[in-house]
Amino acid sequence: MTSPTPAPAPADGTAVPPALRLTDVTLSLGSDEQRVTALDQVTLAVSPGEFLAVTGPSGSGKSSLLAVAGGLQTPTEGTVHVAGTDLTALTERRRTAHRRRHIGYVFQHANLFASLTALEQLLLPAHIAGRLDAAARTRATELLEAVGMTHRADRRPHQLSGGERQRVGLARALVLAPEVLLVDEPTSALDRARARDVADLLAEQTRANNTATVMVTHDTEILDAADRVLTLRDGRLV
Amino acid sequence: MFLALRDLRFARGRFALIGAVVAMIAVLGVILSGLATGLADAGVSSLRALPVTHLAFDKSASGELFSRSTVTRSTWRQWAAQPGVRKAEPLGQQLVHAQLTGPKAKQLDLAVFGVEPKGFLAPSPLKGKPLSEAPADGVLISEEIAKEGVGIGDRLTVGQADTPLTVVGTIGHASFGHVGAVYAPLPLWQKLHYGLPGQVPAAAAEQATAVALQLAPSADTAAIDKRLGTKTVDRAGAFAASPGYVAESSTMTLIRGFLYAISALVVGAFFTVWTIQRRQEIALLKAMGASTGYILRDALTQVTAILLAATAAGTAVGLALGGAMNGSAPFSLQTGQVTMAGVLLIVLGLAGAAVAVRRITKVQALTALGANR
Numbered sequence: 001m002t003s004p005t006p007a008p009a010p011a012d013g014t015a016v017p018p019a020l021r022l023t024d025v026t027l028s029l030g031s032d033e034q035r036v037t038a039l040d041q042v043t044l045a046v047s048p049g050e051f052l053a054v055t056g057p058s059g060s061g062k063s064s065l066l067a068v069a070g071g072l073q074t075p076t077e078g079t080v081h082v083a084g085t086d087l088t089a090l091t092e093r094r095r096t097a098h099r100r101r102h103i104g105y106v107f108q109h110a111n112l113f114a115s116l117t118a119l120e121q122l123l124l125p126a127h128i129a130g131r132l133d134a135a136a137r138t139r140a141t142e143l144l145e146a147v148g149m150t151h152r153a154d155r156r157p158h159q160l161s162g163g164e165r166q167r168v169g170l171a172r173a174l175v176l177a178p179e180v181l182l183v184d185e186p187t188s189a190l191d192r193a194r195a196r197d198v199a200d201l202l203a204e205q206t207r208a209n210n211t212a213t214v215m216v217t218h219d220t221e222i223l224d225a226a227d228r229v230l231t232l233r234d235g236r237l238v
Numbered sequence: 239m240f241l242a243l244r245d246l247r248f249a250r251g252r253f254a255l256i257g258a259v260v261a262m263i264a265v266l267g268v269i270l271s272g273l274a275t276g277l278a279d280a281g282v283s284s285l286r287a288l289p290v291t292h293l294a295f296d297k298s299a300s301g302e303l304f305s306r307s308t309v310t311r312s313t314w315r316q317w318a319a320q321p322g323v324r325k326a327e328p329l330g331q332q333l334v335h336a337q338l339t340g341p342k343a344k345q346l347d348l349a350v351f352g353v354e355p356k357g358f359l360a361p362s363p364l365k366g367k368p369l370s371e372a373p374a375d376g377v378l379i380s381e382e383i384a385k386e387g388v389g390i391g392d393r394l395t396v397g398q399a400d401t402p403l404t405v406v407g408t409i410g411h412a413s414f415g416h417v418g419a420v421y422a423p424l425p426l427w428q429k430l431h432y433g434l435p436g437q438v439p440a441a442a443a444e445q446a447t448a449v450a451l452q453l454a455p456s457a458d459t460a461a462i463d464k465r466l467g468t469k470t471v472d473r474a475g476a477f478a479a480s481p482g483y484v485a486e487s488s489t490m491t492l493i494r495g496f497l498y499a500i501s502a503l504v505v506g507a508f509f510t511v512w513t514i515q516r517r518q519e520i521a522l523l524k525a526m527g528a529s530t531g532y533i534l535r536d537a538l539t540q541v542t543a544i545l546l547a548a549t550a551a552g553t554a555v556g557l558a559l560g561g562a563m564n565g566s567a568p569f570s571l572q573t574g575q576v577t578m579a580g581v582l583l584i585v586l587g588l589a590g591a592a593v594a595v596r597r598i599t600k601v602q603a604l605t606a607l608g609a610n611r
């Protein structure tokens with residue numbers, strides 16, 4: 001499970017285009033004298049319903065990979081296609097709009113908003129997208145149930161455990177049904193049991209929502225939840 | 239608005255603090271507005287009530303024209319004959335000390351206006367007789383003098399000559415230079431102005447302070463001034479000739495200006511700190527696909543909600559405090575000025591906050607990712 005190519009096509013023979021495709025992506029940071037290559041000729045593709053884990057030591061380029069894949073950073077070279085659109089060809093404004101519609105982020109420490117309840121965390125993306133309607137409320141409620149957080153719907157982040165916050169963060173990322181889910185070190189602040197729960201939940205929701213999920217992690221004990229594992233070292237996939 | 243209003247509820251202690259500061263500024267704004275209007279009223283309400291369009295003073299007078307100008311009978315007669323002049327009459331003005339005689343004896347300051355008893359400047363009394371039906375020493379007193387305990391039939395004496403005045407009627411509010419107004423027939427005013435016992439000299443009996451004018455728009459005041467040796471100002475321009483009016487007005491304007499500048503700075507400073515503290519949340523919103531416009535709208539909605547609520551509360555408290563002053567200070571509120579004070583506070587607060595929340599545009603969505611924190 002270390003190939004940079006996507007998972008095999010379905011048995012019925014129909015070709016499923018990858019939801020996320022990085023082609024020869026290089027990301028150089030800093031000025032000329034102190035130039036650092038964060039990503040070096042990275043090529044990968046992730047299909048809908050596939051859960052890809054990317055691991056590697058600190059400074060290997062994992063977070064840079066997520067930043068480039070989500071359009072938060074523009075690569076120095078190469079292209080990034082999300083849901084069929086090349087992010088590198090878009091303006092900042094259109095890239096933001098594309099991210100809103102097609103990409104969900106799950107952040108380290110969940111990054112929930114302190115003033116919002118668990119349910120409101122899920123309604124916020126719909127409000128940002130201008131789609132806070134009854135359907136969005138139903139979807140949010142269903143997702144909270146799917147991640148086992150219905151009973152904590154009215155709690156704010158400081159009233160939730162680390163694992164619960166990550167569950168809410170995952171549900172929030174899925175609420176607008178993105179094609180691509182990008183997950184940043186989701187278990188870094190969790191104990192073993194909770195880390196396992198979150199990893200299994202990610203795998204489960206990837207399949208349930210047919211998202212192309214990319215998770216970067218240090219945590220080697222949760223890699224088996226992924227369909228495929230890639231290792232980054234010095235910005236290169238090895 | 240989704241996040242802004244929930245933040246307000248969640249961090250209500252923090253927002254209550256800035257709200258209280260804005261509310262206190264609004265209280266000060268209302269009180270200063272009331273004092274500014276009250277002081278202006280106390281300074282020039284008698285001039286505001288004059289049925290004139292312009293006043294012509296001696297051209298050599300400057301600054302506080304009412305105490306420095308003298309015009310003669312020939313001047314007001316010539317003014318009356320000029321083209322575009324509908325009415326022209328002499329107006330005398332003199333600040334004097336008076337002694338109320340009888341059982342209520344006390345000392346008073348009076349702003350005495352000398353007018354022709356049958357002329358257009360003579361006010362209609364609310365109570366008592368008009369000057370046209372009064373004896374030669376009859377005067378009309380304003381409400382300010384009446385509040386000092388002076389009533390119809392009371393006698394006052396003025397100056398070294400102990401010139402007697404008999405109160406024959408009362409009018410409404412009218413004051414000049416913070417002194418209650420009294421309207422006297424012009425010959426009586428000339429006697430007070432001369433100030434010495436005995437017969438008023440013929441020259442003093444020909445004098446007044448200014449010529450009160452009702453002019454048609456076609457009147458060429460500059461040309462007439464040149465011909466007659468006068469200096470004509472419109473009624474509002476004459477306010478500046480009232481004692482202390484310019485100094486008071488400019489002081490109050492300066493204080494209010496500083497207050498609003500401070501409010502903009504305070505609100506701006508608060509939202510600068512708040513925006514810096516929210517940097518991570520703003521990055522997160524951007525990473526979730528929120529446009530900069532969405533985040534700015536959200537932040538400015540928050541500012542507007544605070545400013546509106548705090549200004550409304552502060553204005554209400556200011557009005558209550560103003561009402562409680564109940565004549566103990568020159569305080570007068572006008573709806574337009576109170577509204578303007580509130581609107582200014584909100585607009586300048588928003589301007590201060592807008593400068594602060596501009597920082598939102600500089601926050602990078604990338605900051606939301608762990609490695610970039």
